[in-house]
Amino acid sequence: MNAMPTDPDRERRRRWREYHAEHDRLANEWRERGYQYPPPVYPPLPHDLVGLTCGARTRAGTPCKLAAIYRNGRxxxxxxLSTGPTSNEGRERCREAAQRRWAKVKAHATP
Structure with a gap:
């Protein structure tokens, strides 16, 4: 039976997401108050979460070691990141935008 290997940082990643969810909740409450003074007191990042690395598997099979990670932990x-438009309408908007950019480049090009 092929069991998935357990990530030793799984619990830390869960706490990373919880920390950011709480941060977002406080920011949303402040936004709903119209950004009135005083601003919320955000919880400090727990010390053991500082330096948490991405941990995704690279093509070589080793864990990624980048420590500059997003809120999702990667x-x-x-x-x-975005892989481009997925709907036909989005593809059409992208195509039209590319045509507008190309027309602008052609208009400013020297003969």
Whole structure:
């Protein structure tokens, strides 16, 4: 039976997401108050979460060691950045925008 290997940082990643969820909740409450003074007191990042690395598997099979991670706990290489439009309407908007940019480049090009 192929059991999934357990991530030793799984609990730390869960706490990372909880920390940011609490931070977002406080920020949303402050926004709903119209950003009135005083600003909320955000909880400090727990010391054991400082330096948490991405941990995603690289092509070589080793864990990623980047420590600059997003709120989802992954780095810029493994964080699920946009892969482009997925709907036909989004693809059409992207195509039209590219045509507008290309027309602007052609208009300013020297013959």
């Amino acid at each position: 780095c810029k290489l493994h964080g699920g």
